[in-house]
Amino acid sequence: MSNILHEIIVDPDFEEGLAWRRFPFYEQQLIVKEGEIGQSLFLVEEGSLRVSGYIAIDEKRIQSGFCDLNPGDIFGEICLLEFLPRIATVTALTGGHAIEVNGRMLNAYFEKNPEPGYKFYKQLFAIFIERINRANQRVENLLAWGLKAHGIDQHLL
Template identity: 40%
Template sequence: MKHLFSDLLANTPFTEGVSWKRYRVSAGETIVQKGDEGKTLFFLEEGVVRVLGGAELDGHRRISPGLCDLEAGAIFGDVCLYEAKERTASVVSLTDVCLLEVRSDMLSVYLDDHPVQGYLFLKALFQAMSNRLGLANDRIEHLLAWGIKAHDIDKYL
C-alpha cells in the first residue's frame, strides 16, 4: 500500500489539506472510536497502532480486547471508503505515529478518474482485507476450541 499512497499523494489533483492531511499522534491516544461515524480512512506512515473490539460480559462488564496491531504501511478505517459508516472498532496508538487521514469522498472521485490506479488501490485493499479476515477466522477457531475445552462442551458435539 505504501507505494500506492506515495503515487496518490504525488498527484497534483489529490492535494494536501483538501483531500487528505498528515498528522502526528502520541502513544496512548485514541485515533478512532468504535461507534463514531467515519468519513475518512487512514494510512499509517510511521509507528504502531492497536485495533480494539468491544464486548460486554455478563451484561455489566465491558472489555476492549486487542484484535490486531498494525504497523507502518497499513491502512485502516477502510469500511468508510464509499460512504459514511459507523466505525467498527477503536484504534489507539501504541507508539508515536504519523498518519495520513484521507477523505473517502475525494479518494473515491480520484480512483474513478484514474482507473488504473483505482484498480491497483482496490486490489491491494482487497488483499489486505482478505488477510485480516483470514486472521480473524483463525482467532475465532482458536477461541471456540478454547471455550469448548474449558467448558467441557466437546462431549456434546
C-alpha cells in the same frame, strides 16, 4: 497498500489539505473512536497503533485489543465509501505519523484515474481476505478453547 497510496498522494491532482493530510500522533492518543461517524481511511507511516473494541460478556462490556498496526498498515477503510460508524477504536501505542485520506475525494480521484483505483481496490481486497482468514482462525481457536474449557470436546466425534 502503502505504495499505491503514496503514488496517489504525490499526484498533483490529489491535493494535500483537501484530499489528504499528514498528521503526527502521540503515545496514548485516540485516533478514532468506535461508533463515531467517519469517511476516511488512514495509513500508518511511523509508529504503532492498537485496534480495540468492546465485547459484551453477560451484562458487562470489556475493551479488548484486536490487533496492532505498524508502518504500512491501513485502517478505517470500512468508512471509505460512505459515512458509517467506526467499528473499532484506534489508539497510539507510540508516537508517529499517519496519513488520513478523505474517502469522497479518493473516489472522485478514481473516477478520473481508474488505473490507480483498480490497483488500490485490488490491494484492499487482498487485505480484506487476509483479515478474514486471521479472524476465522481466531474464532476457531476460541471455539476450541471454549469446548475444552467446558469439557464438551470429549463428546465430539
